[in-house]
Amino acid sequence: MMSLKFEKRPEPSRAMLYAAPLIAGALTLAFGLVIFAALGKAPLNAFYVFFIQPVNSLYGLGELTIKAAPLILIAAGLTVGFRAGVWNIGAEGQLVLGGICGGTVALVFHGVDAWWVLPLMLLAGTLGGMAWAAIPALLRTRFNTSEILVSLMLVYVAELLLVYLVNGPLQNPEGFGFPESRLFSESATWSPLIEGIRMNPSFLIALGALVGLYFLLSRLYLGFQIRTAGLAPDAAHYAGINASRMTWLSLLIGGGAAGLAGVNEVAGPIGQLLPDISPEYGFAAIIVAYLGRLHPVGILFAGLLMALIYLGGESAQIALQVPDSVTGVFQGMLLFFILAVDFFVNFRLRMARRSQEGTN
Amino acid sequence: MNATAHDAADRPVIPRLELEGVTKRFPGVVANEDVDLRVMPGEIHALLGENGAGKSTLVKCMYGVHQPDEGRIHWEGDPVTIATPAQARHLGIGMVFQHFSLFETLTIAENIALGLEDVNDDPRNLDDRIVEVSELYGLPLDPRRTVLKLSVGERQRVEIVRCLLQHPGLLIMDEPTSVLTPTEIERLFTTLRQLRDEGISILYISHKLAEIQQLCESATVLRHGRVSAHCDPREETPHSLAEMMIGSEIPRAERPASTPTPAPVLRLDGLSRPTDDPFGVSLVDMNLDVHGGEVMGIAGVSGNGQAELMRLLSGEDTSGDPTRIRLGDEAVGGLDPAERRRRGIAFVPEERLGRGSVPDMDLVENTLLTGAYQGLVGRGFIRFARARQLAERIRERFDVRTPSVDAQARSLSGGNLQKFIVGREIEQHPRVLIAGQPTWGVDVGAAAAIHQALVDLRAQGCALLVFSEDLDELFEISDRVAVIFNGHLSPAKPVAETSYEEVGRWMGGLFPGADGGSTREGAHDVA
Missing domain, CATH: 1.10.3470 (ABC transporter involved in vitamin B12 uptake, BtuC)
Structure with a gap:
């Protein structure tokens, strides 16, 4: 019988700890595009509208601040x-x-x-x-x-x-x-x-x-x-x-x-x-x-x-x-992914065999 | 396989439990490597080794808590895989852990019923069986009492009876005497010998050489996870056993001469504190003088009020009458820990990680925990260069083994972290140093270094108050000893005028002024 269990990593990697927000950001982006695609919007266009268009002008950068x-x-x-x-x-x-x-x-x-x-x-x-x-x-x-x-x-x-x-x-x-x-x-x-x-x-x-x-x-x-x-x-x-x-x-x-x-x-x-x-x-x-x-x-x-x-x-x-709740969806995904990635930085998934037959 | 055939020819008796080449690795450490061990029927077999030698891991492999990565386990000659503790119990392996696993608010019988596989027994029947077994083996217990009210010795009996009710072939005892008074130890040994005579094998885990020589007829010695020797401890000397265990002689602290100051530096003057915790101990009318240039040892089984007293002394607990604790002429009982530190009271707490140090901070930052007023902070800013100097000085002077002072406290071994904490407190040049269990769980080399540092501090005129369960330690470093029992503090006696036996009796509550109406078992034992 196989079972999955989480095991605390003895020493979480420092590099991964700092990379975690980037990974979470990338995952949010990827899933965001999937959601846009599912809503019937062209993903690349959606990406442009969401992340580039707002800041491709001086006025936009001002809004960002x-x-x-x-x-x-x-x-x-x-x-x-x-x-x-x-x-x-x-x-x-x-x-x-x-x-x-x-x-x-x-x-x-x-x-x-x-x-x-x-x-x-x-x-x-x-x-x-x-x-x-x-x-x-x-x-x-x-x-x-x-x-x-x-x-x-x-x-x-x-x-x-x-x-x-x-x-x-x-x-x-x-x-x-x-x-x-x-x-x-x-x-x-x-x-x-x-x-x-x-x-x-x-x-x-x-x-x-x-x-x-x-x-x-x-x-x-x-x-x-x-x-x-x-x-x-x-x-x-x-x-x-x-x-x-x-x-x-x-x-x-x-x-x-x-x-x-x-x-x-x-x-x-x-x-x-x-x-x-x-x-x-x-x-x-x-x-x-x-x-x-x-x-x-x-x-x-x-x-x-x-x-x-x-x-x-x-x-x-x-x-x-798209409805304005899209902002909330992105925020939620970001939070979800940062928590999930952090979890995997601190724990690892291990396949455990419950009943063991000797390997010898 | 050759070895097995060979041994079988040599020994007609089949070993009850046999380990062959057991190796267990954890990320970054090999806890056990190629360990062979054989326990014969009706034998008390010692598993000897210092803290961290791999004894506990090995035992957990036998009891199904861990799985060995390599090697074989044989039970009564048959190869077995022990996947869970339940399976171990089913085979006939019982285990009494160092830290008991009892529910405080349940009765003895309820606790035992929870641990038994066969729950169909009706409880009345179980009560009778508990009484029967406990009388048979000299382990008197009343099954209807709640565990909360039991002494440590009685709790251990509950664990033993729980194992015996399952008719084990092998009983594993993990450091069983570390929490017992000398009288209780004698009783335990009588029981263990009786069990042996009935054919039950006992695996006795300890690092106390005298006990092992007294009790065991064979021994396996572990050092750094490997077997360093198999021997008959009765034919060895403490010296030779120690050598097998640590590879060299156990160093003892050298005590330079010291003249105590005429006036006491630290004074308890009728200190009382009723506990507000149902699992705590109330302190009753404690009186004690500690002079500069002396080490006062406080003996006692843990859980008799040490933790409560230490919190009052360190300032972590400031409740109660502030005039009952005096530093020189000043009442300090109402001051917080930082204020007491500024007046020269340093403190080494029992818990190294999380109290004596911040696990996730490096050693440089950990010096700030108590050294903040030693010039490490100026105008609210941390002076990192000075903190680093102090950390380096501690590392060098107290032989703290770490690649760098930038290492996190959690990455140090128990002994090295303890040397760091003791060193940090000593570097404050305190007037009073209070230390709780300064060498608990520390390897022999580090313990000797800590003892030496404490004794040297005494020679500089500091007043030391050391709490410990380890009588060897107290007799080695103390000038005077007092005993704490059930919230009462005994009078202090010069070490030269007392003995292990007397202190042992006092640890059981038999000293002038101890609470006569105590429910603690030790008092009845000797009475």
Whole structure:
């Protein structure tokens, strides 16, 4: 009788660990093309529409940075927590809170033409994201609740709060009852870096976050404490690293980054508060963080790829008349394949013979 | 095949179990190579070797846990393939593991019923059979008691009775005495001899030479996975056995003279802590003085409160009255581990991987775990050059064998990792060093190096507190010994004024101040 069993590899190959995202990307691409073919679209054309067309112009590249900025910024923040073993799944909610807080500042100072409006919005948004993340931090450190569940459930609370606000207190008084706020003043919005394309400084903020992440994880003692808490909690305890402090720090950094990304959205491409301010960047950023191996350089590339998938989905919707859920399908495949490839990097499949006949 | 024919002519008796040329490989290691072993009926056969020599792997091949890659196994003269432990039991091989496999919340009878093949027996009948077998072999057990309340010695009896109920031809005992007090060991030996006299073969796995000479009439010695000798241990000396086992003499630590400081450095002053864990031990009114320049040994079978006490001493547990633990004149019981380290308390925990070190980090980063305040961190930045220097210094001074300090902690052998951790703590020049089982599972050479390092530290005036189950170790390195039993700490006695026998009795709970109403078995044994 034959049976298959998985066996842990004694030493997973480091090269394979880094190659895994590339393999996952290739598999996603291959299966994506199969899906397009099954839908009756010519695969090569679909490939062009999905992956080349969106970025074959300067304007397209600008759009790529618009999408990549929140993904990279949030992924960088979440990585701190994932390295510390703190699973903040609610970045989407923290993003929404950031948008609400930053947007409220913009609306309160509507028409005020001063340089400090935007910085104040960024600060308010960051603090809003932190405050939203502080709830799971408090519950985890005080009552030992799961930060996974609490942060995830708070996403829906945040979204409903936003829907309420744009239908109530923050609704545009001259908006004919549409669920949206006023358009922000010029002093409350990002201006493009280059005339003619929409790329704005939020992308530079995201790159800055990656540099900060690199220093934190590789150079700072605090980063060592974070990594130790994630890799070996008992060793961290033995070393005198305070687990509650790591939990708070991780959630505040992740929440702050997501909140900042939220303001950048409402102060950037959106320019007002709407019932829906994010195409689930907060969830996609989790995939970006893991696809990027929780490493700054990896996150940069993973963020750009994920941004391309967003753009490709929009472009395929128009050019190929496929539903917009195609973006979700690609994201899902990417996550599925990275997890599957990682599994095979760490385990191998072995054919085992149950009843043995001597080979002699 | 020639060998078999030849031996058959020489020995009219068919061996109960015979291994021929057994080889077992794991990725990257050959655990057993070309091993021959023969256990005769009614014989206590020793399988001797140091930690890591391949004893456990070999036994797992006999018990169907592993399959040998090469070689043959014969049972009562017939070639067999033992695919599963169930098949091994069916053949008549019983095994008592080093770490017991009992369900704590079930009764003895329920545990035994779970392990038996024949589940059709009605439980009442089983109760009677358990009592019968346990009385017959001097292994008193009440089948209705829950395992949770049993001492380690009693748990071992449950395992033995479970094996005996299946009428085995061969009983394999894996390091059975490592968890027993000297009195319990004597009782176990009586039982084993009785079993032998009834014709049951026993394969006795150990690295303790004195025991083997006392109990066994033949031995197979393993070294680095190969058989280094077959012998009759009664005709050997401990010296010659040790040579077969490690290839050279066992080195002993040299003890330079040391004068203890007049005032104690570390002081337990009526330390108590009720446990909040149903499987834990409450500590009751512990008093102890440790002076600079002395090694205080804490003996005791594990699970008597050592883990709880060590967590209180290291600062991993800061609950309780902070004034009960004093460093010099300062109450330190409320300080976290980092703060205690800054005051000069270093700690070598029992668990090397995952507590004493981060398995996935290299040795350079692992120095930061406890060395962060030794100038390895400046303005929040890690000073990698200094950390690397420290790692290199530890590697050199404590003979840590690794290709480079960039190797991950998990890639080091147990002994080398332990030398690294002990070295890392010593390099902090502590006032107090607390070590839990510093040489557990470590090969003889590394153990000797660790002992030497501890004794040298003592000569520099450090106060050492060493927890161990190994009396040989404690008598070799300690100036004074105390015993921990069921959460109580005995008075400390100078090593010169006590003996193995007395410490052994104390390990069973017979010391002034021990909990008289204890349910532990050891107390009744001697009473």
